[in-house]
Amino acid sequence: MPTKGPQLLLTTSPFLKQREDTAFLMWQVNYSLVPVLLVAVWFFGIAALLLTSACIAGAALPEWFLGRKSERNTLRDGSGIITGALLALTLPPTTPLWMAFLGGVIAITLGKLIFGGIGSNIFNPALVGRAFLQAAFPAAMTTWMLPEPGASLPLHGRLLALPFLKPDVDVITTATPLASMKFDAASTPVADLLLGSTAGSLGETSTIVILLCGLYLAVRRVLNWRIPVSIFATVALLAAVMYAIDPSRFATPQFHLFSGGLMLGAVFMATDPVSSPITQRGCWIFGAGIGVLVIVIRVFGGLPEGVMYAILLMNAATPLINRTTQARIYGENRRRERSSP
């Protein structure tokens, strides 16, 4: 009678595991960014593709370089590629490629790797890269062009400019809807905002496509729908109140919702699991905080757009939110919880 089994593994329970792993989730986000990128290519031509490649290359390089000796290559989990792609979507279509590449490098090193890599970063890495570019190259980051839908090859000379040299090629620049709102009090039709035929960064244009991609991710439970919903609700509410007070000074709620980087930020950046709260209640608060900050910066601040800083500020508040929204554990006395540390 056999007393010894075949090669039986001794591990401890649970022996059942759901099959979706972190790399799977990250690649889901990457795939859902493809339609957004395709829309950018439609509006801004090959420039969108080149910029995205430059950002991803910039993001992948340090990730690969620092991980090349360890047995596990962190590049494969796809999170670095998300960072690169998201950074590209926040850039104006006329950004020189070298800046985009540099932004990718900064995003991954300063935004993620110095904190200890995936899972340890406090801020959304793509936005760290974007904030760096905004600070270092303010002129390039605020030069906007009108989209040229379906144009064959609008490859501007600016794109290929050499590092730190002033490009001598001019483009026909224009203002983004938010800038014209802020500085000229001129509104843009909502239909244009929805479809994306307005000036803006690569991923700021088509609201509908971003929403659809976000919906897919929410249904697959890759992103937490509470964060974007809470952002939209807060922005809409505050904008509606202000619009009701003085329609001549303030923009409509739909204008605030569909213009600028709000869609991209709310759907793809605020929902980064690492830098957003871990409790559901915290996510509602996090989203509401972003919404308030967006309106405050857009309406009262010196900048036309505030999504980036709103998210970064709330990223910084996340540990505090986590601590204060920690649930009452099962069987724990309600009163005792308040006095415990």
Added chain:
Amino acid sequence: MATALARHIETFRHGVHPDDYKELTHDRPIERLPFMDELVLPLSQHLGSASRPVVSVGEYVYRGQLIAEADGFVSANLHASATGTISAIELRNHPSGRVVDSIVLTPDPVSPQTLYNERSIDFSGLTPSEIVQEIGQGGFVGLGGAAFPTHVKLTAPEGKKVRFFLVNAVECEPYLNSDYRALLERYESIFLGIRVVLKALEAEIAYVGVEMNKLDAIELLKQKMPADLPCEIVPLETKYPQGAEKMLTEAVLDIEIPSGRLPIDVQVIVNNVGTVSGIGEYFQYGQPLVERIVTVTGPGIRRPSNLMVPIGTKLSDVVAYCGGMHENVRQVLFGGPMMGSAQRFLDVPVMKGTSGILFLTDYEVFPREEYPCIKCQRCVDACPVFLNPSRLGSLAKARLYDDMMDWHIMDCMECGSCSYVCPSNIPLVQRFRVAKALLREQKARESKDE
């Protein structure tokens, strides 16, 4: 607060929804496993101190005869699960991975295997404590897996009253069907058992919690329920770990058991349905705990079945009876896939607490890459105790065990929901077990020093 009367489908908060894989043995009626050449009865197959043998090597014993008695209050009687000869009392492999003193019994091949002392026990004239004592005589332990001696559980501490008796027929572990088959085939014993326990506890009413993946059992029980039995069938949403005492109490009664306390502190006693059915049989015809229903299942076994197995039957004999294993079997588990234990040797015996034997192949068992925690919230949303497993996991990894106390690690009931959902494949509950063991050890050392 939901009352016991007006309810639809109750459940607890949080938890996970693994695929249940119950279809493998769902429709297999209970088959009686023949007596094998050798039965191994470990003296320790329950929580508490090991039983003390009362027979000697060479003695001829009858099925149902007491062969080892409870040693102390938290312990259990052990009965011969077959008529035959005691061939040895020696160290044998135990499903826990240790070697344990065991009584080895060689069944008599020509014996009719009738019960040693077949009788029905009239409990109408017995006092509650006499009934509990009688249940203790039968050697009953929790058959859901924890194997806590039943007579200890039914003894309410001085001054504590029991109002509700919860019968745990949830069987939230995937793959297992032993409770389900008991509901379908042993409902009469279950109703008798409920009657006995209600009297023993002087409780008001019994609730049988059954998950919605056993609709036919719910219907059958409602149909067959004696009109005079103060008992109600409570359909529950199918969700893991609903079978945990705390979760079942929350699901059925909407009562939380305070942290660090027992169900008795909220006037509740929970028993597994298999235990209740066994108690029913004991009072019906005097059969102590000598056999149990075991679901033998999983993709790695050729003939998945529900078996009535004499306690002490060796795993290898069960495997042979069920047509053998497939070549790609990688893990053999006692119990379900969420809280069971992996086996290394095939000569370990089926014990009182063995609810199932699960054979997993290399399709289910393969190395998974561990990623850093990405704070995805899935463990936080899964934890039925509302802990923060993500935080606890990083503290455990850094060996900051004392800090884990502030995050309520001792309230973790090790259900494994966090490890199940973690996309980063972090062995969360595995690390929590280590942390809890070390913290308990440290506490014991400190109290000794004082």
